[in-house]
Amino acid sequence: MHELPLVIFTVLSQLAVGGIVTLWWMDWKNTIQWKTGLLISLSLVVIGGVAVLVSMFHLGHPFAAYRAILNIKVSWLSREVTFYGAFVGLSLLYTWFWFKDVSTWRGISGAIAAILGGIAIFSSAKIYMIPVIPAWNGMTTMMMFFLTSILLGPLFVGLFLLIRGELSMKITTFVLFGFIAAAIVMLLYFSGLQGGLPQAGESLRLMTGQFIFWLRLFTFVIAFAILAINSIGKQKQTGITYSVVFLLLLISEFLARFQFYETAVHL
Structure with a gap:
């Protein structure tokens, strides 16, 4: 459970980035109303802020976290901290421009926040892509x-839109393609572990030997x-349906990220 803060941080921060990108895109396309956009933006800033705060509990000295940015030239961890911090800051500015209803500056700040968020996710992933853990x-x-960002972000925005009666089927379609892409990557990941170094195979054995692995797969499949079924059958989407799908996928992502940390085997 020592890695729980990292699990919460990575999942929630990636959700926030995906949500901001989705909101910015919809605002750029002029397909979202002002009040709805403001509410979504506020919610995503809170989620992003909570994610960053939770991440500090993983550190031995949380109040010295600001020192992490000092090694930005050589450390992916420093870059992650820097870019996520900048992302939250720009997201807050983005929300301010939503509140003031200044579309031009809202578009600019949203675009910058989206770029920073993408760089932050890239930096976060690079921290773990190390030979010592196959x-x-x-x-x-x-x-x-x-x-995780591509699935949870749009789904979160879609849930808000549905509750306010503004849901576009384009978001549902995009999320469905995201599910398919995630399933393909999942298969590639498992096959890579199976055919990789012995330590990678051991990670797979540990993973599949846990109940939460099967619970993760179950929640993922049921959410999809x-x-x-609702999309293909062209049934009217309901708040309950979207809420269940979002909750199941959120659980699935938390369980997957938990196993990502807990089943890592070193060389």
Whole structure:
């Protein structure tokens, strides 16, 4: 459970980045109302802020976390801290421009926040892509981190839009493709572990030997099935349906990230 702060931080911060990118894109396309955009932006700033605060509990000296930025030239950890901090700051500014309803500056600040968020996720993934832990040292780690953002962010925004009666089917379709991409990456990850170094195979054995692995797969499949059936059948999306899908996927991502840390085997 020592890695729990990192689990919470990575999942929530990636959700926030995906949400900001989705909101910015919808605002750019002029497909979202002002009040709804403001509420979503506020919510994502809170989520991003909570993620950063929780991450500090992983440090031996949380109040000295600011020192992490001092090695930005050589350390991916320093870059992660710097860019996530900048992302939260720009997200706050983005929310301010939503509040003031200044569309031009809102678009600029949102675009910068989205870029910073993407760099932050990239930096976060690079921390773990190290040869000493074979289960982490591959592009699937990068893909999984970005897919968490791609799945949870739009789904979170979609839930808000649905509650306010503004949901676009484009978000549902995008999330469904995200599910398919995540399933493919999952298979690539498992096959890579199986055919990799002995330590990678041991990580896979530890992973599949835990109940939460199967619970993770179950929640992922059920979330996809519910969304796909409702979409293909062209049934009216409801707040309950979207809420269940979001909750199941959030649980799935938390369990997957927990196992990512807990089943890592060193060389």
